[in-house]
Amino acid sequence: MASAPHKRVPLDTGAQLMRTTVAAVEPLIELKFGQVGIANLRLNIADAEALRGEIEQKVQAAPQLFRHAPVVLDLSRLPSLPDRVQTQSLLDAIRAGGMLPVGLSYSTTENEQLARSLDLPLFAKFRAVYERQKGTEEPAAETPPAPPAPTPATSAKPKTAAKAPDAAIKSPTPTLRHTKAVRSGQQVYARGSDLVVNAAVANGAEVIADGSIHIYGRLSGRALAGAQGDASARIYCLDFRAELVSIAGRYRVFEEIPENLRERPVQAWLDGERLLIEPLASS
Numbered sequence: 001m002a003s004a005p006h007k008r009v010p011l012d013t014g015a016q017l018m019r020t021t022v023a024a025v026e027p028l029i030e031l032k033f034g035q036v037g038i039a040n041l042r043l044n045i046a047d048a049e050a051l052r053g054e055i056e057q058k059v060q061a062a063p064q065l066f067r068h069a070p071v072v073l074d075l076s077r078l079p080s081l082p083d084r085v086q087t088q089s090l091l092d093a094i095r096a097g098g099m100l101p102v103g104l105s106y107s108t109t110e111n112e113q114l115a116r117s118l119d120l121p122l123f124a125k126f127r128a129v130y131e132r133q134k135g136t137e138e139p140a141a142e143t144p145p146a147p148p149a150p151t152p153a154t155s156a157k158p159k160t161a162a163k164a165p166d167a168a169i170k171s172p173t174p175t176l177r178h179t180k181a182v183r184s185g186q187q188v189y190a191r192g193s194d195l196v197v198n199a200a201v202a203n204g205a206e207v208i209a210d211g212s213i214h215i216y217g218r219l220s221g222r223a224l225a226g227a228q229g230d231a232s233a234r235i236y237c238l239d240f241r242a243e244l245v246s247i248a249g250r251y252r253v254f255e256e257i258p259e260n261l262r263e264r265p266v267q268a269w270l271d272g273e274r275l276l277i278e279p280l281a282s283s
Contacts, residue, residue, distance in 0.1 A: 038123070040105055040249070041094070042074035046082050048093040055097025062244075062253045069099050072123045076106040084117045091118070174211075182207060182221065189227075203243065209233070222246075225268075235268040236280070250275045 043051065059066045071094060075081055082090065087104075094101045103121040104111055115122040174193035182188055182197060184204035189195075195209035198216050205221035207213055213225045215237035226233030226248035233247050240261050244253050247270050257263075265280040 038102065039069060039071045040074055040123075041071040041099075041101075042077055043090070044077050046075075046078050046086060046090065048086075048089040051090060052093035052097045055094055055099055059098035062255060067098050070102045071099050072103050072105040073101050074105040075111065076108075081110050081114060084114065087114060087118060176209070178207075181217075184221070195225075200239075201237075212236070224251075226270075231270050236266070238265045239263055240266040240277075245275070245277065247275055252277070 055066075073087075073090065073094065075087070091101045101120075103123050104115045104118075105123045112122055175196055176188075176190035176193050177196045177198065178188050179198045181199040182201045182205040184202045186202075187206045187208065188197070189207075190209035190211065190213075192210050194211035194214065195207055196214045196216070197207060200218040201207050201215055201221045201223065203220040206224070207215070207221070208224045208227050210228045210230060210233075211225065212234045213223050213236070215223065215235075217237075218239035218241060219237040220241045220243070222244040223235050223237070223242060224244075224246040225235050226246075229248050231248040235245055235247065241257060241263060242254055244251055245268050246252075247268060250270060250273065252275050260279060261277060266277055267280055268275060268277045270276070
């Protein structure tokens with residue numbers, strides 16, 4: 001009895017079968033949520049042309065930091081919420097100035113409706129930061145109104161500024177320790193804790209902490225402490241060459257490091273609305 005002829009499987013059918021098998025094992029995409037470097041841009045006046053000019057100045061002053069930087073537009077300071085057309089003109093002005101608006105912040109019902117009409121996401125996390133800053137212990141009459149965040153700190157140190165006090169003794173704070181160098185383009189975030197880096201932070205790298213930041217090496221990139229609004233956070237490093245330092249949204253950008261700070265151990269802290277940086281006293 002003659003055997004039935006062997007049925008050949010086309011090559012393309014085999015390849016399709018393999019793709020189907022792989023797809024069953026691995027998903028098409030992976031979606032993860034994490035800390036991203038998005039700045040909050042708070043407006044005091046809804047003037048699109050003035051906004052474009054301000055953005056252009058910042059981009060020209062620090063192109064490596066601000067050009068094509070993603071920003072969230074905060075309209076909470078305006079007397080009234082702009083309509084869809086006005087808000088779109090503000091978003092266009094930010095884009096024309098050199099930054100990239102990615103959404104709206106401060107979650108109110110009206111804002112949510114505005115964001116939906118513009119097909120933009122709403123970022124509510126900045127709201128808690130601002131409300132904590134409003135709840136400081138200082139008298140309201142003596143506290144100057146907060147400018148748009150992030151806000152460049154005053155570069156000149158006032159003569160009346162107090163010398164950095166010794167850190168107060170408080171309950172232990174959780175600490176994230178990073179033992180390797182932070183390379184250019186890399187970001188390390190210590191959520192809900194201090195951050196200790198036992199190596200260098202390269203140019204173009206970013207270290208972020210909800211608490212204080214300690215860098216036992218060279219800081220050539222960016223350091224952002226008090227990321228969730230803790231104004232008591234500090235930044236320490238042994239070799240200061242930073243692009244930017246920030247505490248609780250107040251920041252300073254360095255195109256040229258001042259001679260008294262360059263390549264020296266320093267500490268940074270907030271004195272009211274001013275971000276101060278001083279060399280650490282040598283023993």
